[in-house]
Amino acid sequence: MAFTRLAVFLSVLAAASPLRFYAGQGASECTALSECVPMSKCPSGLKALRRRQPLPRLCGFKSNLLKVCCPDLHATSANPVSAGQVTSTTEQNSVGRSSPPKVGARSAEACQKYSEIAFPRINLFIKNGIEAGPGEFPHMALLGYKYNEGQQNSGRTLTKGVNASWACCGTLIHERFVLTAAHCVEKEYPFVVRLGDLDWNSDEDGVQPKEFSVLRIESHPEFNRSSVANDIALIELRTQVPFNWVMQPACLPAPEENQDALRQDLLVTGWGSNAFIPLSATSMLMKARLRAVDFSECNNDYASTRTGGLLEDKQMCAVDPKGLADACQGDSGGPLQVKVKDSQLMKVVGVTSAGKGCGSSPGLYTRVSGYIEWIENVVWPSK
Template sequence: MRVIVAVSLIIQIVSGARIQGSIALPGPDICGGDVVGHRIVSGNNQVIGSEFPWLVVVQYRPPNGGDLLTPCVGSLINQRYVLTAAHCVTAYDMGRPVSVRLGDNSTRVGAEFVILDIEEIYVHEDFTRSNFLKDIALIRLKSEVSYSKNIKPICLPSTVGQLRLREGHPLTVAGWGLLNDVPSTNRQYERVTYLDNDQCRARYSQVDIVVDPSHICADHSRDTRCISDGGGPLMAYHNGVCVLHGIMAFGGRPCGVKNLPDVFTNVGEYDQWIKKHMWP
């Protein structure tokens, strides 16, 4: 597996056929399904059955060669590609990303899932770890995944039409996350709301952290839960399907810091970048 920091030279040598293949994103008839709309904005926080079937666990081989670690997640966007955060695939102290786990509701031993090896990773060429700017990466799998009830892609904003988010708009995060700062073994989801960037920036200025216009913020009312994992999805229900609006970059810690919203990379800002780095 190779980790590739995409630069302009790489983009220039991409063939016409490769670029044509980059637009092969599933439409609403395939992506973003198997999520009951009313449960996205209400109800219990534990994922039931095949909800959020695009959630992917990224598996890392630690530097000491021990058991695989799972500190980050991603979102399946077609049969070959997963979107995640750049900080998840460039933090080599966590180890080397080697595979992904799909169709998994639980991290417990004995859970049913599919494991696919990673072929390549494309990291945004302008990613900045110090402030999580351009915090986006594309994982190419070594082979195509077969869709099933528990494995399906999420829709990107460009495939269903842009949704203009306004203050307080209901959104959803999902992942395994933490409960009382202990990793959860079950997949969970949480209702959050869109927070205007100006307000988000003002809150984080109190702790000297910069929120950029390319970020998207989500407010929460949690107490001791942190549902979002690094690289996890921020989703909106739009035109009957679930749409990926953000990729988890950072948030207030420890869990329960109510004044600090979660901050995500705004996926809509990177539609062309994503398509340029996808190939059949």
């Protein structure tokens, strides 16, 4: 992430402790209409916590985890539905229909479900700085490649003594899928994805990241290296991600969202270089505020380097109006994002794709809204 390094002052507003909602209430047994589970497994309890409403009855602790009597889990325990099994209402109510569900319906419904079970986060306010805080971007993923001695961004020891070189980023969008750039999985395949990290070079950054083995990689079939067209790919993980405060998915935009809808503050995040010459990798997750650039300006910027020009519905540019920040080498595959209204989650509107230097011109991003149908067919295939 190219930037002017400034002193960072953290001011943390502590989230309200869930225990204060239990004043005077001791642990008790649950009724036949509820089930005693950790708070993190109770959707209605988490929803009440976010809204600062009274929480379900306390029923004990598991290690140091609060357990509550959860009524909604008991009601649906016979037919549990995981986040990865979301299907559109249209699909459920149209038995025997011949037409597929509306493009965007499956990802929108998944976003709604993820929002309802999202973990509340402490608000972090960073004055004049761009270091991310713990759990601020819980959808961020690091892609790990075969370890090569001396390679930049490499050397972090993973669990079970396995080493990996970090070279690209990604976005968790589902309990089994990570969104990234096709050029990140073109010549060399990542074998592991790391989620929940903040500083990959420290074990004392206040988070507990985990590694997930890669099952398969699905690059867009029309990816073109020379023009960087269709620079988007999906990574399927071998095991399901257990959502928590440092590992939560991001949402996807609606297919009709275009550049005009993105004229707001955008955030780009990554573990890439913090300068272009000389390249200097950072182990700390960084963030920068950007603005979308008019497509004609974006296309003119890349006309000489991208044969045939850019694709307006598939590519976009973003830049820091102050010229201080930009995505840089190593940030590839990471998200350009906005906050989802009335939700703890972020929406990934772009995938970091290419650039001419770091900060010298608008960065080029794959426009996610142009690929919703392709993403849904891989992540949420119709039955």
